[in-house]
Amino acid sequence: MGGAGGKSAVEWLASVAHDPDAVAREWEGNPLGVALLPAGRKWDVLILGSALGYPTLDVLTRLVDLPGPVLADFGDARIGFFVPPGTAARWLGTGVRAVGRGTWIVVPYPGRPTGGVRWLVPPDGTGHLTDPAVLELAMHEAAAQLAGG
16 A cells, blocks of 8 residues: 555554554564554454465455455465454354454554565555454355355
């Protein structure tokens, strides 16, 4: 993302830190282009293995115009969907790692190539997140497609 949209996304992400300027320095100084940010303040993250995560993202993008931010980790082993804060504490189910308050997540700088973790759907800076109910529906649909094919 470039221009004002990119800056807005960066500011939105960094705003969860106690020192947003330190996050900017971490992004600049880290050779991988990533920073460690606390979850549970403005967003939680639901992490799926890529075997289900990629099909879920495919279904999700057919259900909604634009999902919230989505990350792929090093080696594309896991996919993380940004959801409203508090979702992790309420999430029930197996095979999904729920990251919320008291946990941290590696986040790449939006719009820049990084050394592994990357945005599949970058944040837009507005705070738009994926609705957990819609994400769950997409997960079920993706799992059914995988089981049937």
